[in-house]
Amino acid sequence: MQTRKDILTEEIIAHVVRHGLSDLSLRPLAEAIGTSARLLIYHYKSKEALLGEVLDNMQTRLRQSFATLLQTPATKNERPLRLFWDWAVDKKNFPYLKLLYELQMLAARSPATYGQYLQRNAVHWTDLIAQALPEAERTTAMTTLVGAVFDGLFLDLISTGDKQRGRQAIDHFIALVDDARIVRANRTGAPAANVAPRRKK
Secondary structure: OOOHHHHHHHHHHHHHHHHOOOOOOHHHHHHHOOOOHHHHHHHHOOHHHHHHHHHHHHHHHHHHHHHHHHHOOOOOOOOHHHHHHHHHHOOOOHHHHHHHHHHHHHHHHOHHHHHHHHHHHHHHHHHHHHHOOOHHHOOHHHHHHHHHHHHHHHHHHHHHOOHHHHHHHHHHHHHHHHHHHHHHHHHHOOOOOOOOOOOOO
16 A cells, blocks of 8 residues: 555656656645645655655666566567667656656766765666676676667667667667677687577668
């Protein structure tokens, strides 16, 4: 059974998904969701604590959603990174991820205010990326590279709304990684695992 605080958290999440985080303050927020700033303080103690709980809640939702994706049997030739991209741009997940990218921009401008949330977000995000990579490639360098590519493409999507271009770019990046994997395998004599057959264009 949901508590009053659970219901408030749901309403706050819905509000920040629609309106963003940059102008968030307790009194207008309380008015928008039909409650009082005093009640928000009672439940969350402070604006900072409220923001922390809201962001943690969104992170939990994303992790649960991604765990469900990982448990879904993959069809032949589906690549984990492409599945990760398709999951991220799905209408159920995109609004939450877009909000977390807004948090990155806010943290860059006001690290004292938002830096702590950004650090937690970065750790969770790195974990998700690592889960989408073959086990042998879950290195810090590879996870950082994939994260940087994904960040750039996701920000491009936020700016342009062009999902198809992002999907094509992800496929191209996967092909580049596959080519590098084959070259590396040829040098070492090891099997080039996790390389899918190229699709005919």
